[in-house]
Amino acid sequence: MTDADLTIPADLLPKDGRFGSGPTKVRPEQLAALAATGTSYLGTSHRQEGVRSVVRRVREGIAALYGLPDGYEVILGNGGATIFWDIATVCLIERRSQHMAFGEFSSKFAKATAAAPHLEEPSVLKADYGHAPDAFAPVAGIDAYCLPHNETSTGVMTRIERPDGADAGALMLVDATSAAGGLPVDLTQTDAYYFAPQKGFASDGGLFFAILSPAAIERSERLIPQRWVPPTLDLGIHIEQSRLEQTYNTPALATLFLMAEQVDWMNAQGGLDWATERTGESARILYTWADKSPYAEAFVTDPAKRSTVVGTIRLEDKIDAATVVKALKTNGIVDVGAYRAAGYNGLRVGLFPAIEPADVEALTACIDWVVDRMTP
Numbered sequence: 001m002t003d004a005d006l007t008i009p010a011d012l013l014p015k016d017g018r019f020g021s022g023p024t025k026v027r028p029e030q031l032a033a034l035a036a037t038g039t040s041y042l043g044t045s046h047r048q049e050g051v052r053s054v055v056r057r058v059r060e061g062i063a064a065l066y067g068l069p070d071g072y073e074v075i076l077g078n079g080g081a082t083i084f085w086d087i088a089t090v091c092l093i094e095r096r097s098q099h100m101a102f103g104e105f106s107s108k109f110a111k112a113t114a115a116a117p118h119l120e121e122p123s124v125l126k127a128d129y130g131h132a133p134d135a136f137a138p139v140a141g142i143d144a145y146c147l148p149h150n151e152t153s154t155g156v157m158t159r160i161e162r163p164d165g166a167d168a169g170a171l172m173l174v175d176a177t178s179a180a181g182g183l184p185v186d187l188t189q190t191d192a193y194y195f196a197p198q199k200g201f202a203s204d205g206g207l208f209f210a211i212l213s214p215a216a217i218e219r220s221e222r223l224i225p226q227r228w229v230p231p232t233l234d235l236g237i238h239i240e241q242s243r244l245e246q247t248y249n250t251p252a253l254a255t256l257f258l259m260a261e262q263v264d265w266m267n268a269q270g271g272l273d274w275a276t277e278r279t280g281e282s283a284r285i286l287y288t289w290a291d292k293s294p295y296a297e298a299f300v301t302d303p304a305k306r307s308t309v310v311g312t313i314r315l316e317d318k319i320d321a322a323t324v325v326k327a328l329k330t331n332g333i334v335d336v337g338a339y340r341a342a343g344y345n346g347l348r349v350g351l352f353p354a355i356e357p358a359d360v361e362a363l364t365a366c367i368d369w370v371v372d373r374m375t376p
């Protein structure tokens with residue numbers, strides 16, 4: 001088998017070959033809209049109306065997409081979801097947190113709180129890659145429950161529900177980095193629903209967004225004066241700046257603009273219901289194909305936990321996934337390799353709202369085409 005034999009017929013190829021799980025496909029229309037701003041936006045001050053109006057557009061757009069419960073606010077700042085873990089560690093967790101840790105991202109947050117000298121050792125509920133704990137295990141003294149809505153490294157999604165039997169006032173901190181925009185959620189079950197823009201919102205990295213409940217805002221207002229909090233991690237500053245439609249220090253203006261375009265597009269198409277229907281359709285296509293395939297199967301064995309925004313597929317051992325990934329790449333289909341640390345022979349496919357379900361269908365045909373031509 002040579003590379004020349006592996007040119008997939010053009011009529012099988014997806015229109016867009018980007019199926020990565022972060023950064024994810026940016027729609028060409030978003031980029032064109034950014035380019036069309038010409039000299040009026042990039043290169044102008046983030047303290048002036050030109051940029052602040054884009055921050056307002058994003059904040060109002062997210063509020064419209066989710067239909068915010070009373071008193072909830074959309075906050076943003078620099079640093080991505082990773083920084084929000086540090087912000088939560090210093091501004092939202094009072095003494096002790098409980099974490100579900102079942103992949104790279106959820107484990108990292110647990111590590112961040114474990115390293116904090118002002119907090120007690122966190123309670124950590126673990127599960128193997130491809131699985132997730134079914135529920136929290138509330139104990140007295142836990143004041144924050146932390147989980148990802150979608151574990152991007154393994155393609156496992158969770159149900160977002162406050163734990164029964166938690167202490168009154170305990171906060172629910174939900175990492176929605178790959179889930180937001182593509183999975184349904186009842187925000188009244190959350191106190192911080194936080195995410196970065198380069199996954200479900202087809203933008204670029206560098207910012208965090210957090211939808212905060214009144215309880216989360218009150219908690220931060222109480223804790224911050226009691227601790228040394230560096231200004232970049234001070235949630236109070238981020239709240240104050242967000243209310244002014246700006247960020248504490250300079251944001252990535254292109255990221256903000258691409259985000260605004262995508263949020264407006266999703267709202268115009270029919271909002272979160274439309275977006276979750278579309279990711280659901282892409283997921284049905286992928287998992288139905290895997291079910292029928294003689295050589296592929298869903299990596300996540302529990303159908304209820306199979307993510308509809310990041311699909312993970314195990315290939316039978318005699319088919320080397322890295323070879324499949326390489327062949328797809330030479331045909332312009334990129335970033336479908338499994339997350340390395342997840343440790344299975346297989347693929348990971350972004351199913352975010354920006355991705356056309358028809359392209360997911362085309363991808364499955366391309367995988368079949370490549371595997372047919374591989375000699376085991």
Ligand SMILES: *Cc1c(COP(=O)(O)O)cnc(C)c1O
Pocket residue numbers: 022079080081082083105148150151152153175176177178196199205206
């Ligand atoms: C990508 C990702 C992160 C990290 O986001 P950054 O913007 O790189 O900090 C955190 N959590 C989840 C679930 C992710 O998918």
